[in-house]
Amino acid sequence: MKTIKLVMIGFGNVGRAFAALLLDKRDVLATQYDLRVRVTGILTGHHGGALDPEGIDLTRATALLEKNSSLEALNHGALPESAEEFIRVSGGHVMLENTPVDYASGQPAINHIEAALNNDMHAITANKGPVVHAYRRLSDLAAGRDRKFHFESTVMDGAPIFSLWRSSLPGAKLHSFRGILNSTTNLMLTLMEQGRSFDEAVQHAQDIGIAETDPSGDIDGWDAAIKVAALTTVLMDHSLLPSDVEREGIGAISAGDVQLAKSRGCRWKLVCEAQPTEQGFKASVHPQEIGSEDPLYNVIGTSSAITFHSDVLGALTVLEEDPGPHTTAYGLFADLLDAVVQSLDKSDMLFKSSRDQ
Numbered sequence: 001m002k003t004i005k006l007v008m009i010g011f012g013n014v015g016r017a018f019a020a021l022l023l024d025k026r027d028v029l030a031t032q033y034d035l036r037v038r039v040t041g042i043l044t045g046h047h048g049g050a051l052d053p054e055g056i057d058l059t060r061a062t063a064l065l066e067k068n069s070s071l072e073a074l075n076h077g078a079l080p081e082s083a084e085e086f087i088r089v090s091g092g093h094v095m096l097e098n099t100p101v102d103y104a105s106g107q108p109a110i111n112h113i114e115a116a117l118n119n120d121m122h123a124i125t126a127n128k129g130p131v132v133h134a135y136r137r138l139s140d141l142a143a144g145r146d147r148k149f150h151f152e153s154t155v156m157d158g159a160p161i162f163s164l165w166r167s168s169l170p171g172a173k174l175h176s177f178r179g180i181l182n183s184t185t186n187l188m189l190t191l192m193e194q195g196r197s198f199d200e201a202v203q204h205a206q207d208i209g210i211a212e213t214d215p216s217g218d219i220d221g222w223d224a225a226i227k228v229a230a231l232t233t234v235l236m237d238h239s240l241l242p243s244d245v246e247r248e249g250i251g252a253i254s255a256g257d258v259q260l261a262k263s264r265g266c267r268w269k270l271v272c273e274a275q276p277t278e279q280g281f282k283a284s285v286h287p288q289e290i291g292s293e294d295p296l297y298n299v300i301g302t303s304s305a306i307t308f309h310s311d312v313l314g315a316l317t318v319l320e321e322d323p324g325p326h327t328t329a330y331g332l333f334a335d336l337l338d339a340v341v342q343s344l345d346k347s348d349m350l351f352k353s354s355r356d357q
Contacts, residue, residue, distance in 0.1 A: 179306030
């Protein structure tokens with residue numbers, strides 16, 4: 001049985017959901033893939049870190065953070081001063097990068113991923129920043145090291161968006177896409193349609209954990225814009241930054257506007273689009289009042305959807321209902337398996353059998 005050593009940078013809701021999934025899938029990893037995963041390092045922004053070459057107890061790590069306690073009790077040895085050094089000394093084969101996104105620069109996540117790749121680790125992230133700010137550089141670095149840089153969870157959580165185009169649609173050319181990519185604003189608009197005020201909708205989204213204490217990244221359209229930029233950069237070979245995307249959030253839409261649309265049999269949605277035009281490439285995030293004939297009309301609550309138009313198929317739609325940290329965690333898990341199994345198939349000696357550990 002092969003032992004995969006994993007280092008985790010960031011251990012928030014998604015990181016802890018991934019830890020739970022990893023524990024739940026232990027038997028699947030062993031029986032179907034002849035693998036065991038050992039987490040040798042966890043580093044957080046506010047609760048310290050822990051290194052243990054024999055493997056960190058993920059149940060204890062989760063319990064400590066849920067009590068707002070430090071991970072120090074799980075640490076063996078002195079902690080490095082920088083995240084990059086932490087990654088290096090962890091001895092990991094794979095790094096999971098799950099720090100909060102920085103829309104403007106993609107840092108420090110870019111540095112974390114570079115450190116992992118430069119130390120011959122596969123790099124997997126749910127952070128959109130590195131994809132839009134350093135996709136080609138990081139992809140080239142990964143290829144030069146014969147490692148993987150994967151990021152399925154950056155758009156639509158665990159739904160197979162990037163892997164769909166990478167693996168299942170060979171030779172296809174994406175012409176355009178249109179969808180709902182921000183769960184928080186979609187839930188808010190649904191709640192306002194049900195009679196809640198704008199402020200009540202924000203509060204509910206915060207109470208259930210899908211909106212941050214400062215929800216402006218969602219309400220002002222930045223989260224949707226960076227997802228559009230990630231999709232165009234990776235799938236359409238057209239590099240965009242979030243600031244390049246025409247952006248309007250839902251801040252100006254009142255509960256009255258939503259109720260008026262409802263009376264006409266319509267709904268407000270924050271719609272993401274990208275396509276080439278005669279005037280140049282156009283990418284946008286805008287509120288739109290849509291009718292029941294629109295395929296996005298029935299995408300309600302925290303659900304998301306995207307419709308792709310390519311040169312080989314008609315409209316192809318991917319719908320994800322009620323995502324959360326657990327679905328984002330699955331995207332990370334799928335990326336982990338893809339990277340590791342491909343390496344094992346190539347007899348990558350980085351991964352040694354458990355009897356060699």
